[in-house]
Amino acid sequence: MSYLQNNRIEKTFFQLKAKKQKGLICYIMGGYPNPIACESIISSIVDGGADIIEIGIPFSDPIADGPVIQEASFRALQKGVTPQICLNLIRKTRKRYPDLPIVIMTYSNILQKNGFKQFMEMAKEVGADGFILPDMTIDESKKYLEYSKNLELASIFLVAPNTSNLRIKKTLAVSTGFVYVVSVFGTTGMRNSFNKFTLTAIKNIKQLSSNKKNISVGFGISTPHHVKLMSNYGADAVIVGSAIIKKIDGNKDGSIIEIQNNLRNYVKSLKAACTN
Amino acid sequence: MTKLREFPIKGKYGKYGGKYIPETLVPAINELEEAYEKIKNDSDFKKELDYYLQNYAGRPTPLFLAKNLTDYVGGAKIFLKREDLLHGGAHKTNNCLGQCLLAKRMGKKRIIAETGAGQHGVGTAMAAAVLGLKAEIYMGSTDIERQKLNLFRMELLGAKVHSVDSGTKTLKDAINEALRDWITNVKDTYYLIGSVVGPHPYPMIVRDFQSVIGEEIKYQIKNFTKTSPHALICCVGGGSNAMGTFFPFLDEKNVSLYGVEAGGLGVRTGKHSATLKEGSEGILHGMRTYLLQDEFGQINDTHSISAGLDYPGVGPQHVQLKDMERAEYVTCNDNEALDAFFKLSKLEGIIAALESCHAVSYAMKLARKMKKDENIIVTLSGRGDKDIDQVMKHRKKYIGR
Numbered sequence: 208m209s210y211l212q213n214n215r216i217e218k219t220f221f222q223l224k225a226k227k228q229k230g231l232i233c234y235i236m237g238g239y240p241n242p243i244a245c246e247s248i249i250s251s252i253v254d255g256g257a258d259i260i261e262i263g264i265p266f267s268d269p270i271a272d273g274p275v276i277q278e279a280s281f282r283a284l285q286k287g288v289t290p291q292i293c294l295n296l297i298r299k300t301r302k303r304y305p306d307l308p309i310v311i312m313t314y315s316n317i318l319q320k321n322g323f324k325q326f327m328e329m330a331k332e333v334g335a336d337g338f339i340l341p342d343m344t345i346d347e348s349k350k351y352l353e354y355s356k357n358l359e360l361a362s363i364f365l366v367a368p369n370t371s372n373l374r375i376k377k378t379l380a381v382s383t384g385f386v387y388v389v390s391v392f393g394t395t396g397m398r399n400s401f402n403k404f405t406l407t408a409i410k411n412i413k414q415l416s417s418n419k420k421n422i423s424v425g426f427g428i429s430t431p432h433h434v435k436l437m438s439n440y441g442a443d444a445v446i447v448g449s450a451i452i453k454k455i456d457g458n459k460d461g462s463i464i465e466i467q468n469n470l471r472n473y474v475k476s477l478k479a480a481c482t483n
Numbered sequence: 484m485t486k487l488r489e490f491p492i493k494g495k496y497g498k499y500g501g502k503y504i505p506e507t508l509v510p511a512i513n514e515l516e517e518a519y520e521k522i523k524n525d526s527d528f529k530k531e532l533d534y535y536l537q538n539y540a541g542r543p544t545p546l547f548l549a550k551n552l553t554d555y556v557g558g559a560k561i562f563l564k565r566e567d568l569l570h571g572g573a574h575k576t577n578n579c580l581g582q583c584l585l586a587k588r589m590g591k592k593r594i595i596a597e598t599g600a601g602q603h604g605v606g607t608a609m610a611a612a613v614l615g616l617k618a619e620i621y622m623g624s625t626d627i628e629r630q631k632l633n634l635f636r637m638e639l640l641g642a643k644v645h646s647v648d649s650g651t652k653t654l655k656d657a658i659n660e661a662l663r664d665w666i667t668n669v670k671d672t673y674y675l676i677g678s679v680v681g682p683h684p685y686p687m688i689v690r691d692f693q694s695v696i697g698e699e700i701k702y703q704i705k706n707f708t709k710t711s712p713h714a715l716i717c718c719v720g721g722g723s724n725a726m727g728t729f730f731p732f733l734d735e736k737n738v739s740l741y742g743v744e745a746g747g748l749g750v751r752t753g754k755h756s757a758t759l760k761e762g763s764e765g766i767l768h769g770m771r772t773y774l775l776q777d778e779f780g781q782i783n784d785t786h787s788i789s790a791g792l793d794y795p796g797v798g799p800q801h802v803q804l805k806d807m808e809r810a811e812y813v814t815c816n817d818n819e820a821l822d823a824f825f826k827l828s829k830l831e832g833i834i835a836a837l838e839s840c841h842a843v844s845y846a847m848k849l850a851r852k853m854k855k856d857e858n859i860i861v862t863l864s865g866r867g868d869k870d871i872d873q874v875m876k877h878r879k880k881y882i883g884r
C-alpha cells in the first residue's frame with residue numbers, strides 16, 4: 208500500500224490517533240459566498256476545530272452533488288469564481304495555517320482543461336495536499352496516480368456502499384491520505400438517518416484495510432449525533448459539506464461576523480463529538 | 484492495422500471514451516457491460532428485438548431516391564434513409580427498443596432517461612409502454628418550453644416527466660439529473676441513455692442498436708446501383724444516428740462520411756453546438772471526449788434551432804473518426820437548416836425534423852460539387868411535426884404570408 212511520508216494529511220491522522228480522537232473534515236465551496244468572505248469562513252471553521260479542510264472548485268456540471276452544493280457551485284460561477292481564485296485562496300490559507308491539511312475537491316474536467324500534470328503542479332505550488340475527484344475512477348487513474356506520486360499529493364478515492372471487496376482492496380492500494388467512504392446511495396446532501404448498510408460498509412472497509420488506511424465517511428452528515436454514530440462504526444474521520452454551506456446560506460442576511468460565529472460554534476459542536 | 488469496427492478496445496476509442504463516473508455507478512455499469520456482452524450474440528434476443536423493430540416500429544425504413552431534390556440541385560443523386568417513418572418519428576426508437584429489452588433481461592423494471600428535443604423521451608416512453616416497464620424522463624425546463632407537444636406525448640404514453648431547473652435547463656442538465664437519480668436508485672433502475680455518449684459501454688450499445696440503419700442502407704442501395712454509396716451524411720447531436728449509419732461502412736474507405744453539426748447563429752457568434760468543429764478535449768458525463776467549454780473547463784451554453792442538436796459534448800467514437808480523418812465534420816447554420824426544411828417539404832412532400840435538415844442542407848452543397856452518377860445518402864433522422872411551431876415563425880420569408 209502506498210503511503211505519503213511528508214503529507215500533512217497523513218501526519219494529522221497520526222496525531223489524531225495518538226490523541227485517540229476522530230478527525231473532522233469540513234468542506235467549503237471555494238469563493239463562496241464570495242472570495243473575501245470565504246477566507247474568513249475558513250478561519251472560523253479551523254478555529255472551531257476542523258482538522259482538515261476540503262476546498263471545492265466549482266464546476267458547471269457537478270453530477271455527484273445534491274441541490275445544496277449544486278446551487279453553491281452555480282452561484283460561485285455566476286460570481287466569477289475561477290480555479291485560479293480557488294488556488295489563491297489555498298495559498299492564503301496555507302500562509303495562515305502552515306500545518307493544516309488542505310484537499311481540493313472538484314471534477315476531472317477542471318484538471319483536464321489545464322492538463323492534469325500542470326494543474327496538479329499549480330495545486331502543489333500553492334500548498335494543497337491532495338485531490339478528491341468524484342468522477343475519477345481507479346480504472347482511469349494511471350496518469351493521475353503517477354503525477355500524485357511524483358508531487359507527493361494525496362489521491363483520495365471514493366468507496367460506495369455497493370463497491371465489491373475486490374474493488375475496495377484495489378482502491379485501498381492506490382489511495383493515499385485517506386479513503387472516502389460514501390455513506391449512502393445518492394448525491395451529497397443532508398440526511399436524517401442512516402441505514403444499516405452504512406455501518407456494515409465502514410466495518411468491512413476497516414477490516415479490509417487491516418487498520419492501515421484512514422477511513423473518512425461523508426455524504427449526509429450534519430449533526431454531532433451523526434459524528435458519534437460514524438465514529439462508533441469505526442470511521443477515523445467524518446466529512447461535513449452541505450450542512451456547512453446550508454449554515455452560510457441560512458445566514459445570508461446576517462453580517463459576516465454572525466456567519467463566522469455561527470459556523471465556529473457549529474464546528475465546535477461537531478468536533479466535540481469527535482473527542483470522546 | 485486495427486479495423487475501425489473493432490473499437491472500442493477496453494472501453495476506449497483511441498484515447499477517448501472510458502468510464503469517468505461516481506463510484507456508486509461502477510457496479511451498475513459493470514453489470515450492464517456483462518449483460519450486454521451476454522445478449523449481444525444471443526439469437527433469442529436478436530429475434531425478439533427484430534420482432535419489435537419490424538412489427539411494432541415498422542422496419543426496415545425505406546431508402547428513397549429524392550429525385551426532385553436531386554434535379555433541383557443538379558449533381559450527385561441524393562437518397563434519403565427514412566428514419567422519419569419509424570414509429571415515434573425518429574431513429575431514437577431503435578435504441579429505445581433495444582435497451583428496454585436489455586433492461587427487461589436484466590430484471591430492471593424502472594427506466595429513466597434524459598431528453599432534449601423530447602424525441603428520445605417519446606421513444607423511451609413508447610418502448611417502456613409496449614414492454615410493460617415504468618419510465619421516468621428528465622427534461623430541461625427550457626426544452627419543455629420549446630417542445631410542448633413532446634411533453635404531452637410522453638405523458639400520454641404513461642411516462643412521468645421531471646422538469647429540470649438546474650444549470651442551463653437543457654439536455655446536459657437533464658443528463659446530470661438522470662445520473663443523480665441513477666446514483667440514488669442504482670439497484671432497481673436502468674438508465675436508458677439516448678445517444679452514443681456517456682460512460683462505456685453506452686456509446687457502444689447505442690451505436691450497435693442504431694447500426695440497423697447502416698446495415699439496411701448496405702443492401703437497399705443495391706436496388707439502385709452496383710456501387711457503394713460515395714458519401715453518407717448525417718446530423719450530429721450526440722451522434723447516434725450518424726454512428727448507426729457510419730458504423731457498417733467504417734472500414735470501407737471509399738465511402739466518405741460527413742457529420743453535420745449545428746452551426747446555430749454561426750460559429751463565430753459563439754452561439755452554436757459545433758462540438759467537434761470548435762470544441763476541445765475534456766471529461767463530462769462519464770466520458771473523455773470533445774466539449775464546448777471555456778478556458779477554465781466550465782461547460783458552455785450551446786445554441787441550435789433544433790433542440791436535438793443542442794448538446795456541448797459528442798460521442799467519443801466520432802472524436803476518434805475526426806482525429807483519424809476517417810470522417811469529416813462540418814456545420815450548418817440555423818438559417819440553412821430552415822431553408823432545407825422548406826425545400827424538402829415543397830420538393831419531396833417530406834416534413835423532416837430540423838435536426839435532419841442540417842444534413843439535408845449539407846447534402847445539397849456537396850451534391851452540387853459531385854458527379855451525376857455518384858450517390859449521396861442522407862439519414863433523415865426524424866420527422867418535423869414537433870418543429871412546426873418553431874418553423875411557423877419563419878413562414879413569411881418562405882411562404883410569403
Ligand SMILES: Cc1ncc(COP(=O)(O)O)c(C=O)c1O
Pocket residue numbers: 573574599600601602603677678679718719720721722723724725790791792836838839864865866
Ligand atoms: C430527429 C433527431 N435527429 C437527430 C437527433 C440528434 O441525436 P443523435 O446525434 O444522437 O442522432 C435528435 C435528438 O433528439 C433527433 O430528435
